Amino acid sequence: MYIQFWVYFIYDKRLHEKEMVGLTYAMIGTWRMAYEGLAKALTDLQNGGSSNDAVETAIKEVEDYPFFKSVGYGGLPNAQGLVEMDSAFMDGDTFAIGAVAGISDIKNPISVARKLSHEHFNSFLVGTGATQYAMANAFEARNMLTERARKIWAKRLREISEKNLSPYDGHDTVGVISLDQNNSMAVGTSTSGLFMKKPGRTGDSALSGNGFYVDSEIGGAAATGLGEDLMKGCLSYEIVRLMGTGLTPQQACDQAVYPFVDKLKQRYGKAGEFSLVALNNQGEWGIATNVEFTFAVGTEKQETQVYMANPGPQHTTLIKPVSREWLTAYAKRIKAPID
Amino acid sequence: MYIQFWVYFIYDKRLHEKEMVGLTYAMIGTWRMAYEGLAKALTDLQNGGSSNDAVETAIKEVEDYPFFKSVGYGGLPNAQGLVEMDSAFMDGDTFAIGAVAGISDIKNPISVARKLSHEHFNSFLVGTGATQYAMANAFEARNMLTERARKIWAKRLREISEKNLSPYDGHDTVGVISLDQNNSMAVGTSTSGLFMKKPGRTGDSALSGNGFYVDSEIGGAAATGLGEDLMKGCLSYEIVRLMGTGLTPQQACDQAVYPFVDKLKQRYGKAGEFSLVALNNQGEWGIATNVEFTFAVGTEKQETQVYMANPGPQHTTLIKPVSREWLTAYAKRIKAPID
Numbered sequence: 001m002y003i004q005f006w007v008y009f010i011y012d013k014r015l016h017e018k019e020m021v022g023l024t025y026a027m028i029g030t031w032r033m034a035y036e037g038l039a040k041a042l043t044d045l046q047n048g049g050s051s052n053d054a055v056e057t058a059i060k061e062v063e064d065y066p067f068f069k070s071v072g073y074g075g076l077p078n079a080q081g082l083v084e085m086d087s088a089f090m091d092g093d094t095f096a097i098g099a100v101a102g103i104s105d106i107k108n109p110i111s112v113a114r115k116l117s118h119e120h121f122n123s124f125l126v127g128t129g130a131t132q133y134a135m136a137n138a139f140e141a142r143n144m145l146t147e148r149a150r151k152i153w154a155k156r157l158r159e160i161s162e163k164n165l166s167p168y169d170g171h172d173t174v175g176v177i178s179l180d181q182n183n184s185m186a187v188g189t190s191t192s193g194l195f196m197k198k199p200g201r202t203g204d205s206a207l208s209g210n211g212f213y214v215d216s217e218i219g220g221a222a223a224t225g226l227g228e229d230l231m232k233g234c235l236s237y238e239i240v241r242l243m244g245t246g247l248t249p250q251q252a253c254d255q256a257v258y259p260f261v262d263k264l265k266q267r268y269g270k271a272g273e274f275s276l277v278a279l280n281n282q283g284e285w286g287i288a289t290n291v292e293f294t295f296a297v298g299t300e301k302q303e304t305q306v307y308m309a310n311p312g313p314q315h316t317t318l319i320k321p322v323s324r325e326w327l328t329a330y331a332k333r334i335k336a337p338i339d
Numbered sequence: 340m341y342i343q344f345w346v347y348f349i350y351d352k353r354l355h356e357k358e359m360v361g362l363t364y365a366m367i368g369t370w371r372m373a374y375e376g377l378a379k380a381l382t383d384l385q386n387g388g389s390s391n392d393a394v395e396t397a398i399k400e401v402e403d404y405p406f407f408k409s410v411g412y413g414g415l416p417n418a419q420g421l422v423e424m425d426s427a428f429m430d431g432d433t434f435a436i437g438a439v440a441g442i443s444d445i446k447n448p449i450s451v452a453r454k455l456s457h458e459h460f461n462s463f464l465v466g467t468g469a470t471q472y473a474m475a476n477a478f479e480a481r482n483m484l485t486e487r488a489r490k491i492w493a494k495r496l497r498e499i500s501e502k503n504l505s506p507y508d509g510h511d512t513v514g515v516i517s518l519d520q521n522n523s524m525a526v527g528t529s530t531s532g533l534f535m536k537k538p539g540r541t542g543d544s545a546l547s548g549n550g551f552y553v554d555s556e557i558g559g560a561a562a563t564g565l566g567e568d569l570m571k572g573c574l575s576y577e578i579v580r581l582m583g584t585g586l587t588p589q590q591a592c593d594q595a596v597y598p599f600v601d602k603l604k605q606r607y608g609k610a611g612e613f614s615l616v617a618l619n620n621q622g623e624w625g626i627a628t629n630v631e632f633t634f635a636v637g638t639e640k641q642e643t644q645v646y647m648a649n650p651g652p653q654h655t656t657l658i659k660p661v662s663r664e665w666l667t668a669y670a671k672r673i674k675a676p677i678d
Contacts, residue, residue: 084468094607095571101440101541102465120609121507122537123567126441127466129423129539168460198461200468202440209548209573228462232434234548237573238580268433270459 023183026283026299029058029176030224030275032306032322032330033068035296037061039304041178046300051178051186052091052114059087059110059188062174066146067334070172073107074146075192077153078199079167083144085192086173086206089113092185092216098123101202103130107142110190113206115139127200144192151338156196167196173205175212175222177279185281187214187222194227203227209237218244219280221253225291226272233260239278249278249286250317257288258315275309287317294322362522365622365638368397368515369563369614371645371661371669372407374635376400378643380517385639390517390525391430391453398426398449398527401513405485406673409511412446413485414531416492417538418506422483424531425512425545428452431524431553437462440541442469446481449529452545454478466539483531490677495535506535512544514551514561516618524620526553526561533566542566548576557583558619560592564630565611572599578617578625588617588625589656596627597654614648626656633661 025045027038037058045054063072070076077083087109088099098116101124103109112134116123125133135141160167173191189205189212204210204227211227213236214220221239223230235256242252257276264271275289283299287309298304305321312318364384366377376397384393402411409415416422426448427438437455440463442448451473455462464472474480499506512530528544528551543549543566550566552575553559560578562569574595581591596615603610614628622638626648637643644660651657 095603096607097567097570102468119567120611121533121565121567122540124541124570125537125539126541127468127539129441129466129537133537133539194460198464198468198472200464200466200472201461202463202465207546207549208570209576210546213573226460228436228458228460231436231463231547234552234573234576237548237576241577241580264434268435272459 023181024179024283024300025181026179026279026285027054027058027176028277028279028285028295028297030174030222030277030295031172032294032296033062033071034058034174034176035304035306038176038296038298042298042304045178045180048181050182051180051184054178054180055089055176055186055188056110056114058176059174059190060108063108063110063190066148069149069152070170070192071174071190072109072192073142073144074149075144076149076170076195077145078197078201080199081145081150081153082199083149083192084199085109085144085190086202087113087188087190088206088208088212089117089188090186090208090212090214091117092187092214092220097208099206100130101126101206102200103134105131105141105143106134107140110188112139113188124206148338155338168194170195171203171226173211173224175224175277177214177220177222177277179279179281179283183216183281185214185216185220187212187220189222204230207231209234211236213237213240215240215244216281219249219278221276221278223274223276225274229264229272230274232264232268235260235274235276239276243278243280249280249284251286253278253286253288254315254317261290287319289317362520363518363622363639364520365518365618365624366393366397366515367616367618367624367634367636369513369561369616369634370511371633371635372401372410373397373513373515374643374645377515377635377637381637381643384517384519387520389521390519390523393517393519394428394515394525394527395449395453397515398513398529399447402447402449402529405487408488408491408673409509409531410513410529411448411531412481412483413488414483415488415509415534416484417536417540419538420484420489420492421538422488422531423538424448424483424529425541426452426527426529427545427547427551428456428527429525429547429551429553430456431526431555431559434554436547438545439469440465440545441539442473444470444480444482445473446479449527451478452527463545487677494677507533509534510542510565512550512563514563514616516553516559516561516616518618518620518622522555522620524553524555524559526551526559528561543569546570548573550575552576552579554579554583555620558588558617560615560617562613562615564613568603568611569613571603571607574599574613574615578615582617582619588619588623590625592617592625592627593654593656600629626658628656
């Protein structure tokens, strides 16, 4: 039995190295908002850049853009008007993880998470401890609340009291997975979390196996949606595990996500919105979602493009490129005046 | 294919209901410290109590005892001398999860986590947000730092500076899994985390799939050890998943944990201390650990008892009851004067 296993391992290793000859690179990111960051980081990958750098580059781009209202600068605040953010970084070669939850006043949470991934102890910091760590390590401070986000928050407060609306709405995490020409993979996430959340609320984005997971010998996955429900299923870990059994990223996404959504409806009585993206170490990708969901992908063979996914029949996913009209309407919508 | 799956499901369900006729109950908890809480909660289970109540009862007992220095009152503080705690609660019937990370000044974090598990939004709170939530919901406040813990902290500070020691030591989470006579399961965790941690540091204990996971149709698992490394593997989820494929809890623990420890050494270069406990919905249990590890178990057939586990040859676990001498020495050690 021992001998048999060893022989298999040798064989597998050689096969793996053979496949690695065809060096390639690829990135996938959640939502339309990942597009510009991905395009920029893919140029770096093309020039031999690392997955670790590419993930940070792509996510910083999203964090810095003021009109994406669920990540970084311009992100929507909590019930008290403070922008509290969650972010994580994972290196698929070493499994090193860094994460922050409930960090505030810091320009780039993803950079803090990446730096923390180099620590063997104290690599996941929450609340004021996370913010103080970032300040003490000379990360750039910024008031992350834009005037636009403050207006949206104030308007929502009025609607909640006047129309008796549920306060909670919007929870779009940017999650980015990267494969570089050295066959190294990485994943990162960043979000300002649930709009109007209670102070200190965190979701799945900083939680390993839930919001993200990556193993360079297999592939990676990342999640966006209602973190409170996503963490009931460990779906990012499960997708990577399934890819490790030989499934394509699309098969792994379909088989991990849709049965779990059914199970959650049966056992918990309901299921929030879920969208998962996956990329394997051959540059193949997949999606599963129970709601209309946009994402961006770029590979060596395929220029960066925005797609739209929807749940299809019998636990499948329908995917099509978004139209020029959709993109134009999106660009207009995110900058529309707030009354 | 669809029909085939459905037939299998019906068959499985009937088998399951048949097995459920033999109503039983059981609990397992990490470390010697779980013993008294388990003994108390098992009496409740015997009288028809619920797993959810049993988990809270058992963990409160550990949180309240001042001489357990890694959980609740008497827990060792962070680098600044503040006791910051992590706790989670999961209902195996519904997958409902509540969690807190970096909470302070609250007598029973497990009760806060359990209450949060009833919320669909904002069920995981960190830092001062978690503490404020607990205060606003009338949970009992307490300065969790005992004079004894303060002395240990001050002594350690001296040793770190005089002997150039690594500051980080001790990270024993109490993790408790329960099965009740209605075949409902629950899991809970509570810890003051890594001794001398940076403010805001959290580990695996509050992270679903990492520190805990439970599905009443299968079983549950909980972890203790170096959270920074445990979260690289999603081991609690993986153990439950493996039990779901038909493995016994012991087989699932061995197969999930030991190969991952090997992989982590190979890929990350080292592996911290890990210990995992598992219980299935037949009342069978299992353990895996890469270090000497005590735990407590009680079932309908077997009175509550403390055992010791050690890693065995070829990915196995050696388990034996602890001796009377060991228990006496333990009781003396945890109350020994601090110089």
